[in-house]
Amino acid sequence: MTDCIFCKIAAGELPSKKVFENDELLVFHDIYPAAPVHLLIIPKLHIASLVECEAQHEGLLGRMLLLAPELARKHGLNDGFRTTINTGRGGGQEVFHLHVHVFGGGKMPHLS
């Protein structure tokens, strides 16, 4: 996807504060953190949202979620954390490249 911010971050064409990377996934700090720790887990593959996911993405989705507790532990979120996937405009999604938010470390965004 040529016009996608997160594809550009995944390709290294835009800078980000990376905290984890493998062949399939990338994790970086949100540019406007809504909590003391606010990470974004993305697949390197462009998938616009959870609505576009299919059975073939089952493993990928599982690995994205399983990364959250590992990241939380590494960032000292021993008390717990919040994961959010905003889907579609009605779900508050602003960047149309699938991502899991990981929030923790204090005040967190309201669920409204």
Ligand code: 5GP
């Ligand atoms: P959404 O509302 O789509 O679930 O969340 C998109 C998130 O991406 C927002 O929390 C926003 O702050 C973050 N974001 C948008 N553009 C950039 C960027 O260029 N770099 C980083 N690191 N985060 C971004």
Ligand code: ZN
């Ligand atoms: Zn993309």
